[in-house]
Amino acid sequence: MHGDARTPPLPHRPPPPPGGGGCPRAPHPRPPAALPPPFSARALRAGCPPPPDPATSLTASPVHSESTPDATVPETPTAKKEPVAFVPDGSAEDNLPIFTQTVNAVWGSADKMRGRAYIDALIAAGFTDTSAMQLTSDTTTVGNEAETMLFSVLVKGKCLVGQVGQATGNPVTEVAAPLGDGVCLLGKTVPVQ
Secondary structure (H helix, E strand, O other), rough: OOOOOOOOOOOOOOOOOOOOOOOOOOOOOHHHOOOOOOHHHHHHHOOOOOOOOOOHOOOHHHOOOOOEEOOOOOOOOOOOOOOOOOOOOOHHHHHHHHHHHHHHHHHHOOOOOOHHHHHHHHHHHHOHHHEEEOOOOOEOOOEOOOOOOOEEEEEOOOEEEEEEEEEEEEEEEEEOOEEEOOOOOOOOOOOOO
């Protein structure tokens, strides 16, 4: 009984009848993960296949069917960045957002390969205890620009560590446990004052 309205859809459905008729009411045979991201949840619930051009799917005419009541799909809220600030009595985890924001700001500047620029920016952001900071050299032993540079701040027994450089790509920041002797970085570091 292929003519019965309760029969499951065939894998290949014929196009809707001329003059509208909406999309078929049966669920679409593709899993939801295969639908393009802008495809509306309302259309998915209505069983409509994705539109041929995903770029226009949000501006297409609303889909109506007898089995789906009229409803509006809520707009996706624009992601708002929470303001970050230094937390004076906070842990390393509490201060990772301001550490990361500060590192990214310096990385986006003309001073991105000057180690002291990161230290000065971290001090300005609220990390004022320079005795808790470490920095590797921004130049090699023969005076060339270092391919990568590390800096850290010890905060309440944990290390905020940043790494930048041409070899690193985008800046990397993390919270890490201090090393055996209570420092954050091993090897030769430059004095931070």
